[in-house]
Amino acid sequence: MKNENISRVVKVYGNIHQHQTVADLIRKRSTNKQDIRDVAVETINFKSISSILDLGCGFGFFTEALAGKISARTTITGVDLIPGHEPLFLQACARAGVQGQFIPGNASLIASFQDQSYDLVLCSYALYFFPEILPHIARILKPKGLFVTITHDSRNMGDLFECVKKIMGRHCTRKEFLLPVEKLIRQFSAENGAAILAPWFGRIDIIDYPNALVYPLDDLHEIIDYFHFKSPFFLTGTQIDRNDIVGHLPELLRQQSHGKNGVVISKNDRIFICSDPKPNEVNP
Numbered sequence: 001m002k003n004e005n006i007s008r009v010v011k012v013y014g015n016i017h018q019h020q021t022v023a024d025l026i027r028k029r030s031t032n033k034q035d036i037r038d039v040a041v042e043t044i045n046f047k048s049i050s051s052i053l054d055l056g057c058g059f060g061f062f063t064e065a066l067a068g069k070i071s072a073r074t075t076i077t078g079v080d081l082i083p084g085h086e087p088l089f090l091q092a093c094a095r096a097g098v099q100g101q102f103i104p105g106n107a108s109l110i111a112s113f114q115d116q117s118y119d120l121v122l123c124s125y126a127l128y129f130f131p132e133i134l135p136h137i138a139r140i141l142k143p144k145g146l147f148v149t150i151t152h153d154s155r156n157m158g159d160l161f162e163c164v165k166k167i168m169g170r171h172c173t174r175k176e177f178l179l180p181v182e183k184l185i186r187q188f189s190a191e192n193g194a195a196i197l198a199p200w201f202g203r204i205d206i207i208d209y210p211n212a213l214v215y216p217l218d219d220l221h222e223i224i225d226y227f228h229f230k231s232p233f234f235l236t237g238t239q240i241d242r243n244d245i246v247g248h249l250p251e252l253l254r255q256q257s258h259g260k261n262g263v264v265i266s267k268n269d270r271i272f273i274c275s276d277p278k279p280n281e282v283n284p
Helices: 003-013 016-029 036-041 083-095 107-112 131-140 158-171 180-185 193-200 221-235 242-257
Strands: 051-055 075-080 100-104 118-124 141-152 201-209 212-216 262-266 269-277
Touching: 016 083, 016 212, 016 221, 036 141, 036 201, 036 269, 051 107, 075 083, 075 107, 083 100, 107 131, 118 131, 131 141, 131 193, 131 269, 141 193, 158 221, 158 242, 158 262, 180 221, 193 201, 193 269, 221 242, 242 262
Parallel strands: 051 075, 051 118, 075 100, 118 141
Antiparallel strands: 141 269, 201 269, 212 262
């Protein structure tokens, strides 16, 4: 992971309480009520899976989706940059019916993991931070292992991004530009994910997850809370004052609603289920 991304991750996700609050609000406002992680694992046969790695594990949402599907003898290892996520991840493991272990650190530390040591690798909304570790994911998977990853499409939250860019455009001479968060998502998105995965896996199955967030006009403060939470991914590298964005954003969002009952923001994601890892193609 690049140093600037590490800094942003620590700034954003290091505030664990705020992260939990924003995650809860997104679930509340989602039109698709089926948890995407449940969708991601519902077709997997867990009978032969005994070792699992959860990369960028966070609170353990992906691990918790395995409850009732895995044996109590299954080992689960979580890797995450934020040490404070450890107790939450271990609690998620307990709810999944297994004991887990947590390793704090950058995802690149899997470069030191042994070959063919995992039956399943999970990565939810994190691979765009470190797509360069894909060769090692293929290497540490067993020959019949699976890699399951979830990511955004390139227009995810695009309605919000466009409003932010309109405000920023008053301070920017460029007519078109990408926010840092847009650049980040495009490092591994629904649109380019299969092509990025293809060198390391012989088979890639795709499941689309259509979704949108709907905010009543009286609750636009929730979108502002989201912006505050993610502001390092919006504004790092710019000279824009966050308060300037916040001062104008609610009105732009209301205009965007076009008289509807609320503001609708795109939240489409995609699941990739990858098999037939190609470890022989990993350069030493």
